[in-house]
Amino acid sequence: MLFNSLTYALFLPIVVALYWASPIKLRVPILLIASYIFYMSWRPAFILLIIGLTTVNYFFGFKIHKSEKNKKPWLFAAVATNLLTLSFFKYAYFLNDVLVSALKPIGMAPPAMPFDIILPLGISFFVFEFIHYVVDVYRGSEPIKSFLAFSLFASFFPTQIAGPIKRFQDFIPQFLSPAKFSIKDLDSGVSLILLGLFKKVLLADNLAFFVQGGFQHPELFNSLDLWIFTYAFAFQIYFDFSGYTDIARGSAMLFGYKVPINFNLPYLAKNIAEFWHRWHISLSTWLRDYLFIPLGGSRGSRWNVYRNLMITMSLGGLWHGASMHFLIWGVFHGAMLGLHRIFKEGRTWLADRGHGWLSAAIDSKVGTVLSMLFTFHVVCIGWVLFRADTLTIAGDMLRKLFFIDSIAGNAPALAMALPAINYPLIYPAIFLLLPVLALSHIIMGYVDKTKWVESSPRLVKAAWCCALMLMILVFSPDKSPKFIYFQF
């Protein structure tokens, strides 16, 4: 059941109505049943997986909490169970491929996979929530007593498939002291859902079609064209994922629950570290708390910190998908974070010796804009590795993006193929659309940040909702692809 489907448009109001019409005691069970129905609408059998993992982690939570001396083995067992489950479903083919390529040169090959493995939807997200739970219980948090509440924490349908990755300390209290019905929450929830749908079906889906052409056939295009495709993907993935998050948060709000934000104007980040504080916030904070810090974090020698960054980001890359290009995307971000750290240290070193000019230049208005542009382009290069179907395509694109083909004399540097293409409409329209999207990133962020909609007069808010509804009704494409993060 996709958020942008008619089925969800019918399912959600029914569950909301049932929830608020029921006595308080029945509300959590109703939400749990709805969440299981939501999950089963894809492949009913996988409900056993989510129930199984819920039961096992609930048990581990108590074992870890109760064990005075043997906490660590229980924690190890809990984390291993979750990671092995994730690895089996997500990485079995990848590991098999790696093994094949490693053994082939010496004339050996592992047997072919005896069965097909289907990746259960949302597994990467709920497994990370379980790991967070057992680790935090190990660190001293009280385990969740109610099995019902724990089950709902893991399966809550608005965040079930692609997050945001929740923290039980924030979420469980909301179950235990349920919110009262409020028109304000209902209004905020619906307007967030409308905004999310607008981002997904009107912006991301239209851009998806454009991006597909460039990333499938980079051979047709020159350097400047490919930069436009890359910018378009940067906006597509942002609108797709932040649109999904808005719908998830809005849906949760309809039941009176607050779910953490996941994005905060990521393309306005002034450096790569700041980007990761603004992009997929629930994942980056998870990686920080449950991978980077346990590895040693920023403590220890400089090389240890670089190593920790590299391990964290590489595994973060692999979390997105069992594929080399995701791993390299993670390595790229690890390297960029390392370089940023070196640059930051250099800046401090210079400032300590009375050369504050570099800091002053960077902190100036022009410096800030240039930093943002530079960071955006670094992120875009990463997106090429992320989006390209194969490393060969990524390599071809990057070679052209850096004008290497032009320098080698194989392609004219400034010639563009895009202007000659007038169909589909998104091709000629992209030249108008991209500047508007860049601006909209700032405007939408401003709208979110200042809570402009909520603080506006009622009539303005109503007009805003009316405009969103109208645009979604009229301009949605006939086919809407799945959310990008559903595959992870």
Add this chain to the structure above:
Amino acid sequence: MAKDVRAKAILSSYVLLGLVMLLVLDLGFRLADNAFHITNPLDSPNRSLIWWTVNGFANEHTAPDIALLGSSLMMTAHHAGDATKLNKVQSEVSHFHSACLQDFLSEKTGQKPTTFSFAIAGQMASDSYLIARSLLVGPKQPKVIIYGIAPRDLIDNTLPSAASTETFKYLSRIGDLSDVALSARTSFNELFQFGLEKVIYTLSRRPNLLAWQHKIAYTLAPYGQNAITKNELCAPFELRKIAYSEMPDDSGSNELKIAPYGSEFEPFRDNTAEYRQRYAHIKQKTYKSQLSYLEKLMKLAKERGIQLVVVNMPLTPGNVALMPAGFYSEFKNKVGAMAAANDAAFLDLNKPNAFEQKHFADTVHLNGLGGVAFFRLLSSELALNHSVSTALTTTH
């Protein structure tokens, strides 16, 4: 008291107010459109084959004597046949008169009829019925309809419902199809969407609004002018391929050209695997529903006094052999009996030895040589048919 508070709270909802605004705007649009005809039902954001055909027919000043209906089987025979006969490249989106049929009939009868082809790739029996019902009426009513058919035009196993074709969607905006609107839709989603369009007028005019959006965008876009002025679509083949699989049917005036037979090397395309798949999973529900539309077409023609000729289109013996045992003869018997019951003629042109392998581009479509042969044979049969001759000689 509590009820009052709750009602007040609900009325304070800005989402609800937004919804009311939407309904008011929608009502305003409905009233304005009814009064001032703001939207043109022929407008479409995409240049589908039915769009080209309907617009081409709108430019005709008189009714044709003969209207051709059918799927790509008839369409390729018409275009490839004419391209070969006239020795000139033909455009599938703007060539509507059948030179072959006009000239061969003229040779046989001494009278040259006017023709117009509505044959479109993927046309199902339901589409043919809707074309006849919506377009072949009043001053534009032809004397004869020739409908080329084969089992595949009744059993498309990828067709979700009769209402899901581009032809149905487009024609439902031109005429009132309310009597078939529900039966043509099979899934809950389709019925829900249909109901929503009935309630929200703006939604039913979505193609018009999208057409306006396209016009504005193409006007503003620096490189889109040809797409408006000449209806030319310029995109590399690889991108067109993606568009074909992901977007609604759209063809430019510079696309879909058919060259005369022999001017280009055209090897026989063996599409046996595709048809093995098509015939392996015949959906009886679709088959029955499409047969009922065929019957409706026959009754409609009879009611309007149009002579309908149903033509069983040539197929390669290899293609016929792929059908389940007995299916083809049962199909012919059913269609023949239906035609007889409704005063329509049934011509079986899939005669042994009438067409050879060299006449086919693949196992079902005729090439230029086959197109010429097909219209020559059809003309001979039509000339011998008393009902057709009578219909063609009567005045409107």
